[in-house]
Amino acid sequence: MQETIQVAQNLPSTPQTWYLILSTILFSIGVMGVLFRRNAIIILMCIELMLNAVNLLLVSYSSYSGNMEGQVFVFFVMVVAAAEVAVGLALLVSIYRNIASTDIDVLSKMKW
Amino acid sequence: MKSEIIFYLLSALSIISALVVVFTKNPIYSVLSLIVCFFSIAGHYVMLNSQFLAIVHIIVYAGAIMVLMLFTVMLLNLNKESEPHKSSLIKVAAIITGGLLMLTILASLKTTQLTAYSTPADLGLGSVQSVGMSLFTEYLLPFEISSILFMSAMIGAVVLAKKER
């Protein structure tokens, strides 16, 4: 691992590649969770995890390239995520009210 | 060196907590460990000189979203016993698939063109001031539209969660 040049004090000297790897791992864990679990709330949480992995990547790119846009984008992703969770949870509540379960395998009506 | 150590620690924390989210059987633990995960990611943001985003991240995710999650879990009275399980075959398949996905993504990223800077540039990008300037000038329209999104999400959530009739 090559020692990087510090531009300013107190700044991380970690290479960007590491952030790539980290966010990939987090993203994959999120995907794994979606595949692994049947509880809809957990799946929702895993999706949040995936979004965060992507956010992390965006921020890292933004920082390393000195570009503002990545951060703004993350901001909007957060907006969408918040809205998504609100609606998603509301849906879950109403589903739970009907079938008393949050198991997505039970929700298999949408088929031929 | 110091920053590297911090990075390792934060990364380990976030990966472990993420794994806990996936593998723990009790939904409450999942929620709590996800909060931990989010905090560690916020730490990463700080490391990357994005202080503003780190704060917003904590407020939105840990403060709002996760509380919402927790509320819901508790409201629906989900616990370890009521937790549905998949068959072990699917679990194995899920792990393998997730691993494969990680491998392919990493393999794809190997060819990525990295940015000009080898270290994060501190140009004051992450400050409240610069993000605010950007949001309220260049990205004013999307910013305002996102408020409409929020409102519709709010209305939607109320309508959906409301008792029927």
Place this chain on the structure above:
Amino acid sequence: MLTLVLLILPLIASLVLLATRGNASRSLALLFSLVQLGITLYVWNEFRNTLAIDLPSKFGFVKDWISRPNISFNIGLDGISMVMVILTNLLLPLIILSGFNRTIERPHIFYSLMMLMQSALIGVFVSFDGLLYYIFWELALIPIYFMAFNWGGVNRKAVTLKFFIYTLAGSLLMLFGFIFLYWSNPLHNFNWNDLVNNHTCGCNQTWLFWLFFAAFAIKIPIVPFHTWQPDTYKEAPTQGTMLLSGIMLKMGLYSLIRWLLPIIPSGVMQWNSLAIALCAAGIVYASIIAIMQQDLKKLFAYSSIAHVGLIAAGIFAINVQGLQGSMVQMLAHGINVVGLFFCADIIFNRTQSNHVEGIGGIRLVAPQFATYFMIVVLASVALPLTNGFVGEFMLLYGLYEYNHWLAVTGGLTIILGAVYMLRMYQKVMLGESVMENMSFPDLLWNEKVVLISIAVLIFFFGLYPKAILELSEPAVNFIIEKSLIK
């Protein structure tokens, strides 16, 4: 510009009609179609007085439309297009008028669709850009689909679906063909002139021929692609059937001349003997089926298959008499078949039956109707001095020059045509009525106007086919010149 007017006016009419209600719709539709006819006659006159070299500048209208892929809004008129435009605009007032004194639900939509159809048909005939042509070709399908689907007979749903899918499948093949031509054309466009002057290599034409041929053969229809037709003609509302048989199937024949012969000449050279054989066999086949048909509309449908089979065969013979004959005969067949279906409609309107065996003796009570019906029947069995004869004579001669035996086979149509038409006429019109208490009022005013117009047209084009022949001769010669180049 004149061409553009011809194309746009029906479109405007279509929109205006949507705002009307009740009887006003059909009167307005008739008015619009008459105005359109008037413009057509004016254009016809202008066209006759224009030198061939001035045609593009006088009647052409080119505008860039889409740059990638390179599609231009390129319309124009040549002799062949002119004849087809005359056919369309001549028949439409008659078709609209034939709907008077009939109840049609939601007439504003019905007539609006009809006007849209007119616009699309004219678009097909005047387009000189391959993709523009294709768009109009498909557009023409939509109104007729809805007309058949909403105003058709009992069995309409299944039948119209079959019709729609059948024709659509054919057009899709054509689209592939056009895309291939686009790329093989060094100028990378769909312009007709460029496609005609830049033939793709012979090896590709071998299979390209079939892409286009399939699309046109379905529309025409040539046996064995014809099974959609009798059912559709039977189930569609009469005016829809008239549009289909009178004008729409001419799209296929026209396209053979415009988009197949000069563009894929060596493919045509390679396969035209097979195509002609198919047509000739189809003539005999359809005629023989028509002999025993019990349903009036189906009988006319099969007779139509036989007639257009002859036209297609004449086109594939690629000589002056065959192509010129096809021009005359397309017009003649359009007029005659509209007359035939109108007669079937008159009979159905009064007896609620189209069954050949179950009517009889109409001539006793409706002598006028019987006379006009006879005239139409005679025209469609190609009696000399009617319009049917000139075309059939020239087509058969064209076919004869290509191959003597095929002419004999095709010529059987004049015997078999007489057999099924006279049998039908005898059973339906002559003898004593087999229906009890049949009330069969003679012709109403609109029916009389339509039938008299048709009779006049029949004799006019029978006596003076030059009106058409001189229009299309230069264009036909150009097509032949391009089609015979190796």
Place this chain on the structure above:
Amino acid sequence: MTENILNEMNLITPVMLIPLLPLLGFFITSLFGKQLKHASGWIASLAILVPFICSAYIFMNTDAATSFEVPIFDWIAFGKFSIPFAFLIDPLSILMLLVVTGIGFLIHIYSIGYMHHDEGFSRFFSYLNLFIFFMLLLVMGNNYLVMFIGWEGVGLCSYLLIGFWFKNQSYNDAAKKAFIMNRIGDLGFLLGMFFLMMMFGSLEYKTIFSKASEIPVGNSLIVITTLLLFVGAMGKSAQIPLYTWLPDAMAGPTPVSALIHAATMVTAGIYMITRSHVLFVLAPFTSDIILIVGVATALFASIIGLKQNDIKKVLAYSTVSQLGFMFAALGVGAYKTAMFHVLTHAFFKALLFLGSGSVIHAMGGEQDIRKMGGLRKALPITNFTFLIGTLAISGVPLFAGFFSKDEILANVFVHSNIFFAVLVLTSIITSIYMFRVYFLTFSGEFRGTEEQKHHLHESPATITIPLIILAVLSTVGGFLGLPSVFHATHKLNAYLGNVVPSLSEHEVSHNFEYILMGSLTAIVAIIIFAVFNYFISKKNMPEANEEEMNPVGRFIYNKYYVDEFYNAVFVRPIMLLSDIFLVLIDKLIIDLLVNAVAWLAISLGKGARLVQTGNTGFYVFAMVISMIVLLALQFII
């Protein structure tokens, strides 16, 4: 020369009037028939009389060398072809014009009386006028296509008039049969025209005949062309095998039978071959075929005539037989003789048909000769004129048929002894059945019902006057063509000489002519006596029904079962084929293929539907795996 041209200019107006007036008459009588009522008959007759006068005027003002064309307009033009609508006036067409308008006029007058009580009076006359119009086009055209217009047009009128009483479906069947059989011939004619167009690049007589002289005799294309043209003639002139429509055509009103199916339309085939004799001379093979077909038709039709009991059917078969005679003459190259027989036959056959019409009129529609007899007293004029007609057709000397038939026989004799013998036999049979009809109808006792007997009356003047005129013509018509033995000029031959030059008409020796005439006269005399003896003196009657006949008689009575044969060989198989095509090929094979495509699409959809399990987990798996595959693809490709 200048005088001649001036002359032609003067003639253009009458030439134009000739076809125009019948057409005008057709429009007037068909459009205003209801208002005109019986006046339409006179208008229609006038519309024929004026053309007759015009024709006569033209005849007077021209000589045998006349030949000029009157262009009307350009009809069809494509490529290098141009087919004008134009008329040709020469002795041949003038002769036909006179026959068509002259006899046509007489029959119009006759019809006024005959059709008086018919509700379709005006319609009848409009059809008749239309027929005359087309017939005039046929004979006046200067090219084959104009002739073809007339050719098909007269076929149409024949159809309309045979099925004139359209309430009766068997009449309509007969009409349809006539039209379709004619159409078969027309296809031959059409193809023949195509050959002509290909060979000569034109359809005008002038061009074709001048170019034809360069073609060697026996050229195979010419043989095919002439054969095809002959097929056309076969259909129109009712020769074997296309003759069966003519006897059935007697379903039409009797004036129609006289005009169309005896005097004019059916001779169109002979006119056409005479007109194109230049081509037929070049094709000896075709001429032989024509001779064989003509002789065979003459013989077979006359034998059928022996056993028929319907007065009009007998005359119909007699017409077929006489047409056979004419074709035999054409076959041996005696074109002028054939035209001569056309002329005399037009006189006496029209006379016979009109006479039979008068009889039928008097009998109240009865046509069976077994139920007639002794009409001599009630119908003296009809009787007398019918007798003249019978004598003329039987070839009794001095009557018209004698000279023309004799000329045919002499010409055939030169060509072939066997055919001569057959024709002599035919001519003997002809006299037998004609006198059989005459005696059974007019002599002996009346065999009809009392009511009919009470009703018997001589026909009105409109009917009898044409009969008398035709009787006179049947008597003197033959003097137009006196044979050379009488040391007189053959006026007709001289008149037609320029159009139809003598080519192969060998002169027979005068001695032979005397023997032929003498023996034929003697034979006819014997026949008259024998037939009279058999039917009148011994009161033998034709069998009342089929069962009483012997097998041969039954075979003949049923016209050799030709209709049944055609039905079994052509009509039924086509009908069967029609059903097979529809049910088997259309509905089963093609629709099965089409439906197979639809079925394929449906089953593919059914298969693909199974993927849609509704299980979200499965969907996510599918999604992730697809992502992996997509990402992995970049390493593979």
